Amino acid sequence: MEADPNAPLIVEQLVKTYEGKPAVAGLSFALRRGECLGLLGPNGAGKTTTLRCCLGLARPDSGTIRLLGEPVPERGREARARTGVVPQFDNLDPDFTAAENLLVYGRYFGLPAATIHARIPALLDFAGLSSREKSSIRALSGGMKRRLMLARALVNDPELLVLDEPTTGLDPQARRLIWDGLRKLLAEGKTILLTTHYMDEAEHLCDRLVIVDSGRIIEEGSPRALIDAHFPVSPSALRPANLEDVFLKLTGHELRD
Amino acid sequence: MIPAFPVLSLRALAVWRRNFLVWRKLALPALLGNLADPMIYLFGLGYGLGALLPEIGGAPYIAFLAAGTVCASTMNTASFETLYSGFSRMHVQRTWEAIMNAPVSLDDVLAGECLWAAAKASLSGAAILAVIWALGYVAGPLALWALPAIFLTGLCFAALGLIITAISPSYDFFMYYFTLFITPMILLCGVFFPVDQLPAAVQSIATWLPLWHSVELIRPLVFGELPANPLLNIGALAAITVISFWIAVVLARRRFLK
Numbered sequence: 001m002e003a004d005p006n007a008p009l010i011v012e013q014l015v016k017t018y019e020g021k022p023a024v025a026g027l028s029f030a031l032r033r034g035e036c037l038g039l040l041g042p043n044g045a046g047k048t049t050t051l052r053c054c055l056g057l058a059r060p061d062s063g064t065i066r067l068l069g070e071p072v073p074e075r076g077r078e079a080r081a082r083t084g085v086v087p088q089f090d091n092l093d094p095d096f097t098a099a100e101n102l103l104v105y106g107r108y109f110g111l112p113a114a115t116i117h118a119r120i121p122a123l124l125d126f127a128g129l130s131s132r133e134k135s136s137i138r139a140l141s142g143g144m145k146r147r148l149m150l151a152r153a154l155v156n157d158p159e160l161l162v163l164d165e166p167t168t169g170l171d172p173q174a175r176r177l178i179w180d181g182l183r184k185l186l187a188e189g190k191t192i193l194l195t196t197h198y199m200d201e202a203e204h205l206c207d208r209l210v211i212v213d214s215g216r217i218i219e220e221g222s223p224r225a226l227i228d229a230h231f232p233v234s235p236s237a238l239r240p241a242n243l244e245d246v247f248l249k250l251t252g253h254e255l256r257d
Numbered sequence: 258m259i260p261a262f263p264v265l266s267l268r269a270l271a272v273w274r275r276n277f278l279v280w281r282k283l284a285l286p287a288l289l290g291n292l293a294d295p296m297i298y299l300f301g302l303g304y305g306l307g308a309l310l311p312e313i314g315g316a317p318y319i320a321f322l323a324a325g326t327v328c329a330s331t332m333n334t335a336s337f338e339t340l341y342s343g344f345s346r347m348h349v350q351r352t353w354e355a356i357m358n359a360p361v362s363l364d365d366v367l368a369g370e371c372l373w374a375a376a377k378a379s380l381s382g383a384a385i386l387a388v389i390w391a392l393g394y395v396a397g398p399l400a401l402w403a404l405p406a407i408f409l410t411g412l413c414f415a416a417l418g419l420i421i422t423a424i425s426p427s428y429d430f431f432m433y434y435f436t437l438f439i440t441p442m443i444l445l446c447g448v449f450f451p452v453d454q455l456p457a458a459v460q461s462i463a464t465w466l467p468l469w470h471s472v473e474l475i476r477p478l479v480f481g482e483l484p485a486n487p488l489l490n491i492g493a494l495a496a497i498t499v500i501s502f503w504i505a506v507v508l509a510r511r512r513f514l515k
Binding site for chain 2: 018055057058059077078080081085087089090091092093094095096100104105107108109110156
């Protein structure tokens with residue numbers, strides 16, 4: 001199937017090797033505007049490498065990437081100006097308050113101070129941190145930090161959000177708060193690309209999934225379609241089949257790292 | 258193949274402003290801290306040791322040392338900022354990675370860091386200049402020309418420091434840089450005593466070191482004289498700055514943009 005040339009992200013035949021070992025071995029996929037696409041795979045499958053290539057932060061060995069119409073990595077900066085990124089590890093600025101983190105991050109996009117200041121209350125509200133505007137980052141819980149990372153990624157009002165394991169390490173309550181936030185963003189028409197190890201997260205949030213292993217796509221489709229295709233009959237008499245059954249069937253039960 | 262020269266944009270200033278905002282929160286203690294250490298050396302050695310020494314080139318030892326202290330302190334501040342503070346931002350806090358997820362290139366991040374460290378070093382050098390001026394060790398307004406020379410010294414040592422930061426696995430690594438490069442340079446480049454006290458072979462090594470060029474520029478200006486070879490000194494510091502920054506960017510690209 002030929003990808004829509006206006007798709008927010010088009011990845012074709014992406015190859016990236018590290019020290020002779022292929023991390024990504026010929027990946028092709030495209031994002032549809034307004035959808036949430038989940039990139040699933042065991043540790044070391046090539047998910048983070050794929051995201052880094054898509055953002056122009058790692059140079060592919062071969063293949064082409066267009067992010068928001070811009071060729072990447074050549075025009076990665078222009079593409080990132082319209083993208084919001086939540087990386088896997090917290091990298092909020094510990095020397096700043098919650099509001100200062102948003103202000104300083106907005107400057108990296110070249111936004112005028114007045115624009116950023118006008119956006120900060122809504123962003124803090126979105127993150128459920130309105131009362132923590134002047135709190136030091138060190139005083140925030142893991143869930144609060146994660147929500148602030150998400151708010152920070154929205155400071156440039158991006159068309160596309162790229163989230164690398166957005167809820168890893170959070171308790172179920174904090175995860176649900178993040179999911180609610182992401183659903184709101186989807187309802188506003190934003191497009192989301194995320195990676196996750198949580199199958200319930202993928203099932204609840206994603207319109208489509210791409211399952212990757214050893215740098216290749218081994219399956220793709222909607223969560224429901226994948227479950228129905230692989231488990232017309234549940235593997236357990238006690239519960240219906242779920243995405244985790246599909247994931248383990250496709251990627252095996254052995255540890256990967 | 259020669260690796261691509263850094264591509265810079267004004268976005269580097271956003272990185273500079275980030276560091277400035279952090280500094281502003283602790284500006285007074287930071288400035289006092291920057292002043293205290295060199296001042297202790299200046300007065301301790303200047304008065305204590307200076308009382309035993311003859312005048313150097315017609316000036317009391319403490320005046321000789323004061324001009325050298327301006328240079329050494331600028332160098333130290335730029336080095337500490339790019340090494341320890343820079344490494345915290347680069348590696349421990351992952352601040353650089355956060356910035357690169359925005360439309361700011363790695364080259365701009367390094368440029369912002371370099372300009373920031375140079376600015377902070379300039380402040381520290383200028384503060385010492387102000388103190389020794391107040392104490393009467395500065396000859397006259399010609400010393401104002403030391404300010405751009407201080408900034409250039411800051412840029413040069415910031416760029417050199419970024420090379421080490423870009424390849425450093427941990428804070429411990431910086432010990433080598435200080436003990437093998439910075440400390441010998443302070444002793445070889447005429448901060449504490451005139452270079453002509455050294456054996457001829459060592460003197461010729463000294464003339465290749467950036468701090469020597471900085472001292473050659475700044476000390477005469479503090480004494481109210483024109484430097485003997487200003488173009489050579491400026492050219493050497495500028496060349497070391499540009500080449501070091503280029504190397505630092507190439508090494509940082511290797512670290513981050515694999």
